[in-house]
Amino acid sequence: MSMPIAILASGNGSNAQAIMDKISAGILDARVCLVACNRPGAGVLERARRANIPHTLLDHALWPDRTSYDAALADAFKKSGAEYIVLAGYMRLLTAGFLQAFEGRVLNIHPALLPSFPGLHGGADALAYGVTLSGCTVHFVEEAVDSGPIIIQAATPVKAGETLDCLMTRVHALEHRIYPQALQWLAQGRISKKGRLTHLAPSDVKHAPRGDDSLIWPPLEEHF
Ligand code: GRF
Numbered sequence: 001m002s003m004p005i006a007i008l009a010s011g012n013g014s015n016a017q018a019i020m021d022k023i024s025a026g027i028l029d030a031r032v033c034l035v036a037c038n039r040p041g042a043g044v045l046e047r048a049r050r051a052n053i054p055h056t057l058l059d060h061a062l063w064p065d066r067t068s069y070d071a072a073l074a075d076a077f078k079k080s081g082a083e084y085i086v087l088a089g090y091m092r093l094l095t096a097g098f099l100q101a102f103e104g105r106v107l108n109i110h111p112a113l114l115p116s117f118p119g120l121h122g123g124a125d126a127l128a129y130g131v132t133l134s135g136c137t138v139h140f141v142e143e144a145v146d147s148g149p150i151i152i153q154a155a156t157p158v159k160a161g162e163t164l165d166c167l168m169t170r171v172h173a174l175e176h177r178i179y180p181q182a183l184q185w186l187a188q189g190r191i192s193k194k195g196r197l198t199h200l201a202p203s204d205v206k207h208a209p210r211g212d213d214s215l216i217w218p219p220l221e222e223h224f
Contacts, residue, residue, distance in 0.1 A: 006082035013044025118146035
């Protein structure tokens with residue numbers, strides 16, 4: 001049985017697209033029960049529509065506070081039958097109530113190497129700081145911002161004088177590989193947690209060829 005997931009996003013939805021594409025290609029053993037978005041006109045809604053996936057706009061501006069908004073979100077996700085909630089560019093903080101309702105079952109992708117540069121502008125902050133390696137992180141979500149146990153990270157060199165756009169293009173391409181891979185490991189029941197640490201159970205799946213100068217750990221398996 002494929003793993004039922006819901007995607008929660010605010011924007012363009014390229015990560016949602018990468019996940020939907022890997023599912024359609026038969027590489028990720030999951031199904032998207034619902035795509036929810038809090039911003040009218042966000043690209044992710046159109047992507048879900050084109051992929052024929054149930055989607056809903058829950059415009060946060062129409063709720064009086066975060067608690068009631070998150071209760072509506074949780075209700076929609078419960079009704080959808082989703083087991084995991086996949087944040088893919090969701091630009092709001094989730095309340096404790098929401099996280100309790102889906103304890104240990106909310107994932108996020110962050111465009112920097114956590115725990116460095118949490119927050120809304122992780123990629124820009126890393127570049128401005130002058131790091132020589134940046135990247136992205138898939139992690140479980142806990143109440144403190146960008147703080148939960150890490151599943152996989154990908155690092156890429158920051159080249160001399162490069163612009164944020166240029167760096168983020170590479171980071172996004174890595175995101176599109178590591179997020180579906182992390183979800184596939186979950187779908188296979190291979191991720192366990194002990195406190196802050198996650199453990200990936202080994203398998204005999206071949207590793208993907210290393211095609212560039214990025215470092216991804218744990219290593220991607222073939223097709224990702
Ligand atoms: C990604 O960079 C992700 O790391 C961050 O928000 C961005 C979403 O991009 N959380 P997209 O909407 O998936 O294209």
